[in-house]
Amino acid sequence: MDKTNFNINTLIRPNVAKMKPYSSARDEFKDFDSEMIFLDANENPFETDVNRYPDPQQRTLKNIISIQKSIPENQILLGNGSDEVLDLIFRAFCEPARDNVITLPPTYGMYSVLANLNNIENREVLLDLDFQPDLDEISRTEDSRTKLLFICSPNNPTGNLFISQHILYLLKNFNGLVVIDEAYTDFASKKSWIEKLNDFPNLIITQTLSKAYGMAGIRLGICYASAEIIAVLNKIKPPYNVNELTQKRAIEKLQDIENIQSEITSLKEERKTLIKALKRLKFIEKTYPTDSNFILLKVDDADKRYKQLLEKGIVVRNRSSQPLCENTLRITVGTASENKKLISILKELQK
Numbered sequence: 001m002d003k004t005n006f007n008i009n010t011l012i013r014p015n016v017a018k019m020k021p022y023s024s025a026r027d028e029f030k031d032f033d034s035e036m037i038f039l040d041a042n043e044n045p046f047e048t049d050v051n052r053y054p055d056p057q058q059r060t061l062k063n064i065i066s067i068q069k070s071i072p073e074n075q076i077l078l079g080n081g082s083d084e085v086l087d088l089i090f091r092a093f094c095e096p097a098r099d100n101v102i103t104l105p106p107t108y109g110m111y112s113v114l115a116n117l118n119n120i121e122n123r124e125v126l127l128d129l130d131f132q133p134d135l136d137e138i139s140r141t142e143d144s145r146t147k148l149l150f151i152c153s154p155n156n157p158t159g160n161l162f163i164s165q166h167i168l169y170l171l172k173n174f175n176g177l178v179v180i181d182e183a184y185t186d187f188a189s190k191k192s193w194i195e196k197l198n199d200f201p202n203l204i205i206t207q208t209l210s211k212a213y214g215m216a217g218i219r220l221g222i223c224y225a226s227a228e229i230i231a232v233l234n235k236i237k238p239p240y241n242v243n244e245l246t247q248k249r250a251i252e253k254l255q256d257i258e259n260i261q262s263e264i265t266s267l268k269e270e271r272k273t274l275i276k277a278l279k280r281l282k283f284i285e286k287t288y289p290t291d292s293n294f295i296l297l298k299v300d301d302a303d304k305r306y307k308q309l310l311e312k313g314i315v316v317r318n319r320s321s322q323p324l325c326e327n328t329l330r331i332t333v334g335t336a337s338e339n340k341k342l343i344s345i346l347k348e349l350q351k
Contacts, residue, residue, distance in 0.1 A: 006201040008228045011093050011147060011177060016236060024239040026056050054244040057234075061247050064254045065222065069194060074227045077234060078242050082183060082208045082221030083110050088233045089179060089204065089223075090118045093147045101148040102141055104133055106157055106322035108181060111150045126323055131158040131288075133166050139173070147176045154184040157319045157330045159290030161188055171200045177229075179204045186212030186264050187271075188291040194224055201226050211293060212264050215253055218246040267293055271333045277343045282350050285327075294332045302327040305349065312345045 025041035044051045058078050066073045079085035100121035103111045115122035125137045153162040171178050185192045205224040210216035278287050286298035299305050306318045317330040
C-alpha cells in the first residue's frame with residue numbers, strides 16, 4: 001500500500017460520507033462556561049451540578065490528554081469506554097453484509113461481538129504458537145472488501161507484545177485501517193505506537209482509563225488517529241456520549257499523573273514478584289511472558305484449579321475456551337496483600 005497516496009475517503013461508507021451530523025445546542029453555542037442565561041437546550045434550570053448537558057467535544061479533558069500525549073486535540077476522540085470507540089470505527093468504515101474485518105485470536109472478544117452486531121464478516125487468523133501474528137496468512141485472508149485489521153498489543157488474554165517489525169509490516173502492507181488496541185500499553189516494556197501516528201495515515205490507536213489509570217467505572221475510552229479519521233468518527237458519535245461526571249473524574253485523575261505513575265510502577269514490581277512465585281508451583285506448567293497487568297498460566301487442570309480458587313474466595317478467569325489457550329487461567333496482578341494471599345492459597349492447593 002502506497003501510504004503517500006492513502007485516501008480515507010475510499011474507505012468511508014458512502015452513506016456516512018454523505019450524512020450531516022446532528023448539531024446539538026452545545027455544538028451551536030460553545031462558550032457555556034461563561035456567565036450566561038441558557039435557555040437554548042430545554043434543560044432544567046435548577047442547579048444540581050449535572051442539570052446542564054456536558055461538553056459534547058470534552059474540550060477541557062481533551063486539552064489535558066493532548067498535552068500529556070503530545071497529540072493535537074483534533075486527533076483525539078473520546079468515547080463511552082473503548083467499546084464505543086471500536087463500534088464507531090465499524091459503523092464508519094464497514095458496509096453491513098458486504099465488508100469484512102480480520103481479527104487475530106486468541107484476542108479481545110468484543111471485536112467479534114461488534115462484527116456480528118454490525119453484520120460484518122469476521123475473518124479470524126490464529127496467532128502462531130508464540131502468540132504472534134501470522135503475516136502470510138493475514139495476507140492470504142485479506143481481499144478488496146477487508147476494511148479493518150484489529151491488533152491487540154499487549155494482547156488480551158495472552159499478555160504479550162507483538163513484535164514491532166510484524167506490526168510495521170502490517171501497517172505498510174495492509175490495504176485497510178490497522179486498529180492497534182493499547183488498553184495495556186502503560187504496563188509494557190515498549191513505547192506506544194502513538195509516536196508513529198503521523199507516519200501511517202491508516203493507523204488508529206485505542207487506549208483506555210480502565211486499566212493503569214484505575215477508572216474502569218467511569219467508562220472512558222480514547223482514540224488517536226489522523227484528523228481526517230477523527231472527523232469521520234465525530235460525525236457519527238452520539239452528541240453527549242461522555243457524561244459530565246465521567247469528564248470531571250477523568251480531569252481530576254489526569255491532573256495527578258505522578259500518583260498514576262507510582263501505581264503503575266508498583267504493579268510492575270508486584271508482577272515480577274508474582275511471576276517468580278508462580279514459577280515455583282508444580283501444577284503450573286507454564287507462565288507466559290507478559291507486558292500487561294495480568295499473567296496467563298497453563299495449569300494441569302484449569303477447571304479444577306478455577307473452582308478451588310473460587311472456594312477460597314479468589315476469582316480469576318478461565319481462558320481455556322479460547323484458541324491456543326487450553327487449560328489456562330488469567331490472573332490479574334493485585335495489591336501486595338492480595339498477591340501474597342493468592343500465592344499462599346496456591347501453595348496449599350499443590351499439597
